[in-house]
Amino acid sequence: MSNSVISVISRFLNEYASSTSTKLKVVDAYLLYILLTGALQFLYCLLVGTFPFNSFLSGFISCVGSFILAVCLRIQINPENKGDFLCISPERAFADFLFAHTVLHLVVINFIG
Numbered sequence: 001m002s003n004s005v006i007s008v009i010s011r012f013l014n015e016y017a018s019s020t021s022t023k024l025k026v027v028d029a030y031l032l033y034i035l036l037t038g039a040l041q042f043l044y045c046l047l048v049g050t051f052p053f054n055s056f057l058s059g060f061i062s063c064v065g066s067f068i069l070a071v072c073l074r075i076q077i078n079p080e081n082k083g084d085f086l087c088i089s090p091e092r093a094f095a096d097f098l099f100a101h102t103v104l105h106l107v108v109i110n111f112i113g
Contacts, residue, residue, distance in 0.1 A: 023090075027074045031067060038063030058112045065104045073097040 020028075041059050050056050076085050076093035085093070 021079070023077060024074060027070060027077070031070050031074070034063055034067045034070065038067070054112055058108045061111070062105065062108045065108075066101065069097055069100050069104065 038060060041056065041063065045056050045060075073093055073096075075081055076088055076096075077090045088096075
């Protein structure tokens with residue numbers, strides 16, 4: 001059982017390293033960073049408490065929103081999905097990502113108070 005799991009993970013990592021473009025790897029690293037940041041914030045909330053509840057909610061909502069926007073960016077710039085996004089160039093997708101990120105963080109800053 002464990003040999004098959006290890007072989008599947010090994011094959012996945014080899015194929016990911018060989019067939020994924022650098023742009024997508026950067027976005028994936030950003031997604032991992034956001035995921036870990038949100039998990040750490042949630043763990044902190046469980047261990048220490050939620051005294052400044054607005055601060056916790058703002059940080060966690062920022063992580064979740066950033067993750068969703070980054071996934072949308074990854075889907076739009078993936079060459080395999082080119083047929084689904086014919087009229088959206090990667091530059092346009094990145095500009096939309098930046099605009100949505102700006103709006104998200106304006107809302108988060110407003111929510112903190």
